[in-house]
Amino acid sequence: MTDRILTVRMEAHPSDSHTIDRYVKTGGYKALRKALKKMKPEAVAAEVNASNIRGRGGAGFPMGVKWGFLGAAEPRYLVVNCDESEPGTFNDRQLVERDPHQLLEGIAISSYALGISRAFIYVRGEYARGARRLQRAIDEAKEAGYLGEDILSSGFSLDVTIHLGGGAYICGEETALLNSLEGRRGEPRLKPPFPAIAGLYAKPTIVNNVESISNVPWITLNGGLAYADIGPDRSAGTKMLSISGHINKPGNHEIVMGMTWRELIYDIGGGIRDGNELKAWIPGGASSPWFVPDKHLDTRVELDEVGANGSMIGAGAVVVMDETTNVVAAAHSIVRFFAHESCGQCTPCREGTSWMEDILARIMDGRGRPEDIDLLMDVSDNISPGLSWPPAMTTICPLGPSATAPVASIVRYFRDEIEAMMPNKEAANA
Amino acid sequence: MTAAANWEAGRRERAKTMLGAYPDRRSAIMPLLYLASLEYGHVTEQAMTDVAELVGVTPAQVQSVASFYTMFKREEVGKYLVSVCTSISCHLLGGDAVIDAVEDATGVERGRTGDDGTFSVERAECIGACGGAPAVQVNYETVEGLTPDKAKALVKWLADSQPEVVLADEMQQLFGGVRSFDWGPLESEGPVAAVPAFGPFGSAKEGR
Ligand SMILES: Cc1cc2nc3c(=O)[nH]c(=O)nc-3n(C[C@H](O)[C@H](O)[C@H](O)COP(=O)(O)O)c2cc1C
Ligand code: SF4
Ligand code: FES
Numbered sequence: 336m337t338d339r340i341l342t343v344r345m346e347a348h349p350s351d352s353h354t355i356d357r358y359v360k361t362g363g364y365k366a367l368r369k370a371l372k373k374m375k376p377e378a379v380a381a382e383v384n385a386s387n388i389r390g391r392g393g394a395g396f397p398m399g400v401k402w403g404f405l406g407a408a409e410p411r412y413l414v415v416n417c418d419e420s421e422p423g424t425f426n427d428r429q430l431v432e433r434d435p436h437q438l439l440e441g442i443a444i445s446s447y448a449l450g451i452s453r454a455f456i457y458v459r460g461e462y463a464r465g466a467r468r469l470q471r472a473i474d475e476a477k478e479a480g481y482l483g484e485d486i487l488s489s490g491f492s493l494d495v496t497i498h499l500g501g502g503a504y505i506c507g508e509e510t511a512l513l514n515s516l517e518g519r520r521g522e523p524r525l526k527p528p529f530p531a532i533a534g535l536y537a538k539p540t541i542v543n544n545v546e547s548i549s550n551v552p553w554i555t556l557n558g559g560l561a562y563a564d565i566g567p568d569r570s571a572g573t574k575m576l577s578i579s580g581h582i583n584k585p586g587n588h589e590i591v592m593g594m595t596w597r598e599l600i601y602d603i604g605g606g607i608r609d610g611n612e613l614k615a616w617i618p619g620g621a622s623s624p625w626f627v628p629d630k631h632l633d634t635r636v637e638l639d640e641v642g643a644n645g646s647m648i649g650a651g652a653v654v655v656m657d658e659t660t661n662v663v664a665a666a667h668s669i670v671r672f673f674a675h676e677s678c679g680q681c682t683p684c685r686e687g688t689s690w691m692e693d694i695l696a697r698i699m700d701g702r703g704r705p706e707d708i709d710l711l712m713d714v715s716d717n718i719s720p721g722l723s724w725p726p727a728m729t730t731i732c733p734l735g736p737s738a739t740a741p742v743a744s745i746v747r748y749f750r751d752e753i754e755a756m757m758p759n760k761e762a763a764n765a
Numbered sequence: 766m767t768a769a770a771n772w773e774a775g776r777r778e779r780a781k782t783m784l785g786a787y788p789d790r791r792s793a794i795m796p797l798l799y800l801a802s803l804e805y806g807h808v809t810e811q812a813m814t815d816v817a818e819l820v821g822v823t824p825a826q827v828q829s830v831a832s833f834y835t836m837f838k839r840e841e842v843g844k845y846l847v848s849v850c851t852s853i854s855c856h857l858l859g860g861d862a863v864i865d866a867v868e869d870a871t872g873v874e875r876g877r878t879g880d881d882g883t884f885s886v887e888r889a890e891c892i893g894a895c896g897g898a899p900a901v902q903v904n905y906e907t908v909e910g911l912t913p914d915k916a917k918a919l920v921k922w923l924a925d926s927q928p929e930v931v932l933a934d935e936m937q938q939l940f941g942g943v944r945s946f947d948w949g950p951l952e953s954e955g956p957v958a959a960v961p962a963f964g965p966f967g968s969a970k971e972g973r
Binding site (some may be wrong): 345348350351352353378410417419420421423424427428429432433435436453459460462463464466467471496498499500502503504517518519520521522577578579580581585586587594617621628642652654656660664665668669672675676678682 | 786788789791793794795797820829830833834835836852853854858868871890891893894895896897898905906945946948950952956961962964965966969
C-alpha cells in the first residue's frame, strides 16, 4: 500500500527533483496527458471527488465537494494558496521549492477539470526562493508544452501567474487572499458569497492549498478510489506534517493518518530532545488548542478524532514542548503573533488579542494581577463565546477565535504554573 | 508624462509587463510597489504616486494598500534587512536570544535602521523555517539553525564583506545549522536590496 505520494521524488533525487527533466523522467506530466487525452473534465473531477481528499490548508473541507460548488459564470479562476504563514508550518515551502512541477501538473489537471484557463499562485512574499523555483518551473513547463496555449495539442490552454504577497498572515484566509490578489488590503470578506460563486473579481473561483493540489496528479493517474483506500475513512491519503520544537527529528514527515500521537512524536519524530519529558504539543499550528500527554498521547492523528478531542490538525504543524517550557511565554509568543496579524476589522479580535498579549506579558514579567487569569478567560470568551470547539464566532474570520486557543489551553492544563508566576501577596503588600 | 517614465528603463518594462499580467490592472499594485521600492529605496510618497498613476487609481488608494503589508517599507531600510523569527518554534529554541545577539552585533534595535544605512533589524513572525529554528532572513533569504554566536558571526560577515547579492546557500553554509529540509542544489540567485528576489518584479540578481 502506498504510504508516500508527495515526497517520493524529492527524496530519491535530492539534486534535481525540481527540474522538468527529472520530473518527466520519473513519470511526471503523465497524469496530465492521461486527463487531456483520455478523460472528460467531469471524469477528472469525479476522480478527485472519489478520492475523499480533504483540503490541506487548514479547514479540511472535502475538495471534490468544493469543486462541485463552482459557479457557471465565466471566466472562472483557480487560485492556489501558498501563503503558508501559520507558525509551525513549512510543508508548502518544501513542496514548491523541491517539486514545483508536481504542483503545476496538479494545477493544469485541476483547471482542465474545472473549465478554467487562468490560474494564480499566491506565494507569501518571504518565500522568494520558492517563487523563483516555481517561476522557473512555469517557464520550463510552457516551453515543453505543458502550460500555455493548446497544451499537448488538446485545445486546452492555461496561463499561470505567481502573485507575491506582502507579509501578512491574514492573506492566507481565502477571501483576504482574493482581496490581496485584486490589489486591495488583505481583509477577509463576509461569507457568503463563497469564492466558488463570487471570488476573484467577483467571478467563480476555487481556492485550494498547495498540498491539496499537489495530490491531484497521483489521484488522476491512480484513480480516486486508490487514494481513498490510503488511511482511515475520513482522513484519506497522506498528510505532510511539519514537526518542530523540542523534538529530535524536526522536519516535514509525510504520513498516513491513523497512527497515535505517541507513535508520531516518539517514532516518526524521534522523541523529545535531550531525553526530556514531553509537556504539551500543539497538534495543528498556532491556531489549534494544545494537547497534553496524560489525555492525548494515545489518541489518533486523524482529522475527525482530533476534532472530537477539541483541537484540529489544521495545516499540519505539530509543535512539541518539553518540560523546560515556560507555557506563559509560549502562549505569549502565539498571542502576540495573532495580535500582530489581526487585520483590525472586528473589535473583539483587534482589541482582544492585544489585551491578552499585554496580560500575558505582565504575568511573564512577574507583574501579574490576581484577577488576570479570569480576565484572560473573559477576553477569550468575548472573542469566542463559550470557548467551545469548533469555536463560536463573533468575528468575520476565524483568526480572532484562534488567538484564544493557547490562552484557554494554558489555563486549562497549567493553571498552577500561571498562578506560581504571580507575585506573592505578602511581598506585594510589604 | 508620469513620474514613472523616469524609472530605470528595465523597471519601466517590467512595470508594463506587470500591468498586463492580470485581468484587472489594479492587481498590479503590489508587484508595482515592490518595483517602486527598488527605484526609490523604499515606498516613498513619490513611489505611491507613481504606482497610482500607472494603475489608474488615487494615491490614497495605493497608500491604503501599502500600509497594510509589512514588506512594503515606508521608511528607509538598510542594505541588509535582518528579520529574526520569534514565533513559537523559534521562541522555543532560542529565537529571543538570537534577536538580542543581532541587535548587539549590528548596534541596531529591532524596528530600526542604523545610521550608516547598513542594517535594519526587525522581529519577524514565522518565516516557514520552523524545522530549522531558530531562523532568520536577510533580505528575505532564509538561514536556518542559528545560535546567538552564529547570528553575530553572520552579521559581522555581512558588515565586513558587504555582499552585493545575498545568497541563502552561502549564508547557510557559513553560519547555518539544522534545516527544515534538504534544500537541494545551491542557487546563485539572490536579492540586491530588502525587496524579495523574485524575477519578474523583485530584486533578483545572479551572485558569485
Ligand atoms: C487566518 C487564516 C489563515 C489561513 N492561512 C492559510 C494558508 O496560509 N494556506 C492555506 O492553504 N490555507 C490557509 N487558510 C485556509 C484558507 O482560508 C482556505 O480554507 C484554504 O486555502 C482552502 O484550501 P484547501 O481546501 O485546499 O485546504 C487560512 C485560514 C484562515 C482563517
Ligand atoms: S477576526 Fe480578526 S483577522 Fe479576522 S476579519 Fe476580524 S479583525 Fe480581521
Ligand atoms: S516559528 Fe520561526 S520559522 Fe516558523
